[in-house]
Amino acid sequence: MNSQITKLFAVIVLLFGVLIYFTSRWTVFSATALNDNALNSRPLIAQLRIKRGRILADDGTVLAKSVKAGHGTWGRTYPQGSLFSQAVGYSEPAAGDAAGLEVSQAKYLRGSPSSISALFGTTSTSTQVGDDVHTTLDPAAQKTARQALDGQAGSVVALNPRTGAVLAMYSNPTYDDNHPAPDKQCDAVGCLVNRAVSSAYPPGSTFKIVTATAAIDTGKYTPNSIVDGNSPVTVSGVPLSNDGNQSFGEISLTTALTYSVNTVWAPVAEHVGIRTMTEYMKRFGFYSKPPLDYPASEMRPSFVESPGGQAYPPGSADEDIGRIGIGQGGLLVTPLQMAMVASAVADDGKLMVPHLVASVIAPDGRTVTTIAPRLYHQVMSAKTAQEINLMMRTVVDEGTGTPAQLGNGIQFAGKTGTASVGPTGLGETQPWFIGFAPANDPKVAVAVDLERSDSGLSGGQVAAPIAKDVVQTLLSEGK
Amino acid sequence: MSARNRELMGLLPASLLITAGFAGVFIQRKSELTNVSLTYGAIFLGLCLAAHVFIRITLPHADPYLFPLVSVLASFGLVMIYRISSDDARQQAQWFVIGLLLFAATVIVFRDYRKLEQYRYVIVSVSLVLLILPRVPGLGEQVNGAYLGVRIPGTSGIQPTEFSKVGLVVFLASYLRDTRQVMVQGARRVLGITIPSLKHFGPVLVIWGMAMAILFLLSDIGSSLMFYGALLAMLYVATGRLSFVVVGLVAFGLGAWFLGTHIPHVHARFEDWQHPFEPKIYNAVLGSYQLANGLFAQAAGGVFGQGFGQSILTTASGSPLIPEPQTDMIYAVITSELGLFGAVGVLLTYLLFVYRGFKVAILARDSFSKLLATGLSAVFALQVFVIVGGVTKAIPLTGVTLPFISYGGASIIANFVLLALLLLVSDRARRPVVRT
Numbered sequence: 001m002n003s004q005i006t007k008l009f010a011v012i013v014l015l016f017g018v019l020i021y022f023t024s025r026w027t028v029f030s031a032t033a034l035n036d037n038a039l040n041s042r043p044l045i046a047q048l049r050i051k052r053g054r055i056l057a058d059d060g061t062v063l064a065k066s067v068k069a070g071h072g073t074w075g076r077t078y079p080q081g082s083l084f085s086q087a088v089g090y091s092e093p094a095a096g097d098a099a100g101l102e103v104s105q106a107k108y109l110r111g112s113p114s115s116i117s118a119l120f121g122t123t124s125t126s127t128q129v130g131d132d133v134h135t136t137l138d139p140a141a142q143k144t145a146r147q148a149l150d151g152q153a154g155s156v157v158a159l160n161p162r163t164g165a166v167l168a169m170y171s172n173p174t175y176d177d178n179h180p181a182p183d184k185q186c187d188a189v190g191c192l193v194n195r196a197v198s199s200a201y202p203p204g205s206t207f208k209i210v211t212a213t214a215a216i217d218t219g220k221y222t223p224n225s226i227v228d229g230n231s232p233v234t235v236s237g238v239p240l241s242n243d244g245n246q247s248f249g250e251i252s253l254t255t256a257l258t259y260s261v262n263t264v265w266a267p268v269a270e271h272v273g274i275r276t277m278t279e280y281m282k283r284f285g286f287y288s289k290p291p292l293d294y295p296a297s298e299m300r301p302s303f304v305e306s307p308g309g310q311a312y313p314p315g316s317a318d319e320d321i322g323r324i325g326i327g328q329g330g331l332l333v334t335p336l337q338m339a340m341v342a343s344a345v346a347d348d349g350k351l352m353v354p355h356l357v358a359s360v361i362a363p364d365g366r367t368v369t370t371i372a373p374r375l376y377h378q379v380m381s382a383k384t385a386q387e388i389n390l391m392m393r394t395v396v397d398e399g400t401g402t403p404a405q406l407g408n409g410i411q412f413a414g415k416t417g418t419a420s421v422g423p424t425g426l427g428e429t430q431p432w433f434i435g436f437a438p439a440n441d442p443k444v445a446v447a448v449d450l451e452r453s454d455s456g457l458s459g460g461q462v463a464a465p466i467a468k469d470v471v472q473t474l475l476s477e478g479k
Numbered sequence: 480m481s482a483r484n485r486e487l488m489g490l491l492p493a494s495l496l497i498t499a500g501f502a503g504v505f506i507q508r509k510s511e512l513t514n515v516s517l518t519y520g521a522i523f524l525g526l527c528l529a530a531h532v533f534i535r536i537t538l539p540h541a542d543p544y545l546f547p548l549v550s551v552l553a554s555f556g557l558v559m560i561y562r563i564s565s566d567d568a569r570q571q572a573q574w575f576v577i578g579l580l581l582f583a584a585t586v587i588v589f590r591d592y593r594k595l596e597q598y599r600y601v602i603v604s605v606s607l608v609l610l611i612l613p614r615v616p617g618l619g620e621q622v623n624g625a626y627l628g629v630r631i632p633g634t635s636g637i638q639p640t641e642f643s644k645v646g647l648v649v650f651l652a653s654y655l656r657d658t659r660q661v662m663v664q665g666a667r668r669v670l671g672i673t674i675p676s677l678k679h680f681g682p683v684l685v686i687w688g689m690a691m692a693i694l695f696l697l698s699d700i701g702s703s704l705m706f707y708g709a710l711l712a713m714l715y716v717a718t719g720r721l722s723f724v725v726v727g728l729v730a731f732g733l734g735a736w737f738l739g740t741h742i743p744h745v746h747a748r749f750e751d752w753q754h755p756f757e758p759k760i761y762n763a764v765l766g767s768y769q770l771a772n773g774l775f776a777q778a779a780g781g782v783f784g785q786g787f788g789q790s791i792l793t794t795a796s797g798s799p800l801i802p803e804p805q806t807d808m809i810y811a812v813i814t815s816e817l818g819l820f821g822a823v824g825v826l827l828t829y830l831l832f833v834y835r836g837f838k839v840a841i842l843a844r845d846s847f848s849k850l851l852a853t854g855l856s857a858v859f860a861l862q863v864f865v866i867v868g869g870v871t872k873a874i875p876l877t878g879v880t881l882p883f884i885s886y887g888g889a890s891i892i893a894n895f896v897l898l899a900l901l902l903l904v905s906d907r908a909r910r911p912v913v914r915t
Contacts, residue, residue: 022871034778071797
C-alpha cells in the first residue's frame with residue numbers, strides 16, 4: 001500500500017500545483033486585465049478613500065476640500081462654487097469625471113503612501129492624505145471679474161508679467177463645481193468650458209501688438225516711421241477700410257496704433273511677411289497649447305484657420321497675412337494667449353511660463369514643491385518692448401482705450417480690439433482689451449474678451465472698463 | 480532531539496506569527512502598539528503549550544510536526560479573521576478552545592482508535608444524517624444557493640458536513656480494510672478493464688450516489704468533489720487498481736455533466752464559473768459577483784500583496800465588497816494582502832501537513848491505520864483544493880471552509896478531531912515495539 005500512498009501524495013502535490021498556477025494567474029499574469037475590468041470597483045473605492053488635499057487661493061481661501069462621505073470614503077466640496085469653478089474644476093470619481101486643477105494636480109492632491117508604509121503595509125494609517133495645492137489666484141480679482149462681466153459671456157485673465165503667476169482666470173457662462181452635471185440650458189451654452197484657455201476667437205486689433213513687435217523688433221519699422229493712413233487699401237486683392245472708412249493721411253506708426261488704423265497695420269504685416277510674422281507668433285506662444293499647469297486636454301492652441309475651418313500649417317502661403325496682421329483672416333486665439341502677449345511686452349520682452357500653482361504643501365507642513373518663475377521665450381529685445389510699451393500707453397491716454405484710464409497717476413498701457421464675428425453684414429463684434437499696468441513698472445497684465453456683442457460694441461467701450469476694474473483691484477491689493 | 484522537543488520548537492513560529500500579526504493589526508488600527516496584542520499572543524501560546532504538554536503525556540511518540548503546523552495555520556487564521564472582524568475573531572478563539580478540548584476528549588476516549596471499527600455503521604449513518612440536515616425545512620439555511628449550514632440559536636450556524644467528512648473516512652477505512660482483497664479477487668475483466676463484483680463494489684456505488692445526491696439536493700459541488708475524491712483516493716490505496724479510479728472518475732464526470740446541464744441551479748453555478756466577468760451573470764442573483772470580486776481582490780494583491788490590513792473589504796456604502804470574506808473567501812483576502820508569496824506560503828503549509836499525514840500512513844503497521852491516515856490526509860488536502868480551487872476559479876466555487884484558517888466553529892472542531900485521529904495513528908505507528 002505504501003507505493004500507492006506515495007503516488008497519491010504525488011497527485012496531491014500536482015493538485016496544489018494547479019492551485020499555485022491559478023493563484024499566479026490572477027495575481028500576476030492577468031492582474032492588469034482584472035484591475036482594469038469595468039466591473040472592478042476596487043480602483044474607484046480606493047480613490048474615494050483618499051482624502052484629497054485642499055486647493056487654496058493665494059490668500060488661503062479654501063477653493064476645494066475633502067469632506068467625510070461615510071464608510072471611510074471622502075467627497076469633495078467647493079466652498080467658492082462658480083467663482084473659481086473654471087480654474088479649479090471638479091473631481092467626480094464615481095462618474096469617472098474630473099476637470100481643471102483637480103486633474104492636472106491630481107498627483108499632489110492624491111498624495112502617496114510614504115515609502116516606509118509602502119514596504120510595510122501594516123505600519124501605515126488607513127487613510128491616505130493628499131497634499132494641499134496653493135494657487136496664485138486672487139479671490140478679490142475673481143470677484144471683480146465676475147461683477148464686471150455682469151453675466152455676459154466672456155473671459156478675464158490676469159497674469160503677473162514678472163513671474164507668470166495667473167492672478168485671475170474667470171469666464172462666463174460658468175457652473176457650480178459642487179454639481180458639475182450641467183442642466184440642459186447650461187449645457188447648451190457650454191458652461192463647463194473654460195473659455196479662457198479652451199475657446200478661441202478672432203483677436204481683432206489687439207493682435208496689432210504682435211504685428212508691431214515683429215515690425216519694430218526686426219528693424220523694418222520704428223515707432224516714428226511715417227506710414228500712409230488713408231482708407232481703403234487693397235489687401236490680398238480685396239479692399240480693406242478703416243472704421244467708418246476714416247482716412248488719417250501721413251501718420252507715425254505710434255499714431256496708427258493709438259487709433260488702431262487697419263489700413264496701416266495690414267500693409268505692415270504684409271511687408272514684414274508671413275515667415276517673420278509666424279516666427280514672432282510662435283515666440284508669443286501661438287501654435288502651441290499654453291504651457292499652463294492645467295490639463296492639456298482642456299486647452300487649445302491659437303492658430304489660423306482657413307475659410308473652410310481647417311487649421312493652416314504655421315506660415316502657410318495661403319494665409320491672408322495682411323488681415324491676420326489686424327487680428328482677422330481666420331486667426332483664432334484664446335484669452336490666455338492674448339494675456340501672454342501683453343505680459344511679454346510688459347516684462348521687457350520676456351514671456352514667462354504661466355502657472356496657476358504657487359506651491360504644494362504636505363499635510364505635515366513640509367513644502368513639497370514651489371513653482372519658481374521660468375522664462376518661456378525671449379520674444380523681443382528689451383528695447384523693442386519698451387517702444388511697444390510707450391506706444392500702448394498712447395492708446396489708453398488718448399486713443400481707442402481711454403475708458404481704461406486708471407487715474408491716480410498710474411498709467412495703463414493697452415490695446416483695444418473689436419473683431420468682426422458672425423455672418424457678414426450683421427455687425428456682430430467680439431470686443432477685446434489687453435494691457436498692463438503700471439506702465440512704467442508693470443505688475444499686472446490682463447486680457448478681457450466678450451463673446452459676441454450683437455449691438456456691435458467696441459473693445460474700448462465694453463472690454464476696457466472691465467480690464468480697468470480688475471487691474472485696479474489687483475493694484476489696490478499691492479499685487 | 481526527541482519528537483516532543485521538536486514539537487515544542489515547532490510552536491515558536493506559530494507564537495511569533497500570532498504576536499506579530501496582532502501587533503500589526505493594532506498598529507494599523509490605533510497607530511500604536513498596545514500590550515493587548517502581546518496578551519493575545521501570550522494566551523494563544525499558553526493554549527498551544529497546554530496542548531503540547533497534553534500530547535507529551537498521552538501521545539509521546541506521535542508525529543512532532545502536525546500540531547505545530549496546525550498552530551501556524553490556526554494563529555494565522557485568527558489574525559486574518561481579527562483583521563476582517565474582531566467580533567468574529569473573539570468567537571473563533573472560543574471555538575479554538577472548544578476544539579482543543581474536543582481534541583483532548585478524542586485522544587482520551589479513542590486511545591485505542593481501532594474500536595472505532597465496531598461502530599462503523601453507526602458512524603456512517605450519523606454522517607449521512609448530518610449531510611442531509613441542512614436540507615431539512617426549518618433547520619437548514621441556504622447560503623448562496625447551496626444548503627450548507629444548520630441554524631443553531633446563539634451561533635452563526637453549523638456546517639455538519641465538516642463532521643460527516645471525518646465519519647465517512649473512518650467508515651471507508653474500516654470497510655475497505657475488510658473488502659480490499661475480495662474486491663480485487665472477485666473482479667472480472669471486461670474489455671481490458673477490471674470491474675469488481677457488484678457485491679463488494681456496492682457500498683462504493685452508494686457513496687457515488689451520495690456524492691450525486693449532495694450535488695443534486697444541496698447543490699454543493701465542492702463537498703461532493705471532496706467526499707468522492709477521498710473515496711477514490713482510499714479505494715486506490717486499498718486495492719492498487721488505477722482502473723477503479725478511472726471508472727470512478729468517469730462516473731462522477733458523467734453524473735456531474737448530467738446534473739450540470741439539467742438542474743438549473745447547478746447549471747447556474749457552472750455558468751458563474753465559466754463566465755464570471757459577463758455583466759449579466761455578474762449582476763444576477765446568486766451570480767458570479769462573489770467569485771469575480773474574489774479574483775479582483777487577488778489581482779490587487781499581485782506578487783507581494785498590498786500589505787496586511789490594506790485590502791479593500793467594504794464598498795463605499797459600507798457593505799462587504801467580497802461576500803463572506805472571513806469564511807469562503809478568506810483565501811482571496813490573504814492573497815490580496817500578502818500576495819502570491821503569502822498565498823503560496825499558506826498552500827505549502829497545508830502541503831507539509833498533508834505530507835506528514837501521508838508519512839503517518841506509510842509508517843502505520845496495519846491496513847486500517849494506513850487507510851484511516853490516508854483518508855484523513857486526503858480529505859483534508861481535497862478540502863483545501865476545493866475551496867482554494869473555487870476561489871481561484873480552477874473549479875466551480877462552493878462554500879467550504881479553509882481548514883483551521885476560515886471562521887467557523889464546526890470546521891475548527893471537526894478538524895481538531897481529524898488531527899487527534901492522525902496523531903493517535905501516528906503515536907501507535909511510531910511506538911517502539913516492546914518485546915515481552
